Amino acid sequence: MTPQEFDAFYTASFSRLTGQLYALTGNWSEAQDVVQEAFVRAWDRRRTFDLDSAPEAWIRTTARRLALSRWRRLTRGLQLAGRHHREDPPVEPPTDEHLMVVAALRELPEAQRTALVLHHMCDLSVEQVAAETGAGVSAVKSRLARGRAALAAELTDRNPTREEGKLRV
Structure with missing residues (x-):
C-alpha cells in the first residue's frame, strides 16, 4: 500500500471509526486515542495491510481490543493501589x-x-x-x-x- 492510499483510507474512515468506538467506550478522548493507535499499527504493517480485505474492520477490532486492554489495566492498577476510579466528565x-x-x-x-x-x-x-x-x-x-x-x-x-x-x- 502506498502512503497516498493509506492517507486516503485514514481520511475517509477516521471520523466514522472514532464515532463507533465512542459508542463502545462512552469516552470521546479514549475513542480517538485507540483509533489513532490502531492506525499507527496498520501503518507499521502497511506493506501487508490490504485495503481490499475489510481494513476498517481490522482498525475497529484493533481499537476495540486496545480500549478493552486499557480498561483492564486501569482497573487492575486501581485495585492494586486501592483507589477508586474517578470517571472523566462526559463530553x-x-x-x-x-x-x-x-x-x-x-x-x-x-x-x-x-x-x-x-x-x-x-x-x-x-x-x-x-x-x-x-x-x-x-x-x-x-x-x-x-x-x-x-x-x-x-x-x-x-x-x-x-x-x-x-x-x-
Whole structure:
C-alpha cells in the first residue's frame, strides 16, 4: 500500500471509526486515542495491510481490543493501589438523544453493546459481526435480540415521556 492510499483510507474512515468506538467506550478522548493507535499499527504493517480485505474492520477490532486492554489495566492498577476510579466528565454530544443512547449502551453487557454497535452503527451483517468478535452467528443473533430489548428498556427508563419508536439506534 502506498502512503497516498493509506492517507486516503485514514481520511475517509477516521471520523466514522472514532464515532463507533465512542459508542463502545462512552469516552470521546479514549475513542480517538485507540483509533489513532490502531492506525499507527496498520501503518507499521502497511506493506501487508490490504485495503481490499475489510481494513476498517481490522482498525475497529484493533481499537476495540486496545480500549478493552486499557480498561483492564486501569482497573487492575486501581485495585492494586486501592483507589477508586474517578470517571472523566462526559463530553457534550451533539444532541440529548445521542447522549441518552450512549449512556444506555454503557449499561449493557459488553457483548451485547459490541454486537449492537457493530451491527446497527457500523452496518455489519450478523455474519460479519460474528467474524469480527469471534462469536458464532447464533450467539450474535441472541446478543442482538437481548441487547435490543435491554437498550429499549434503558431508553424507556431514561425518558418515559417520549413516544415509543421516536428514538432510533
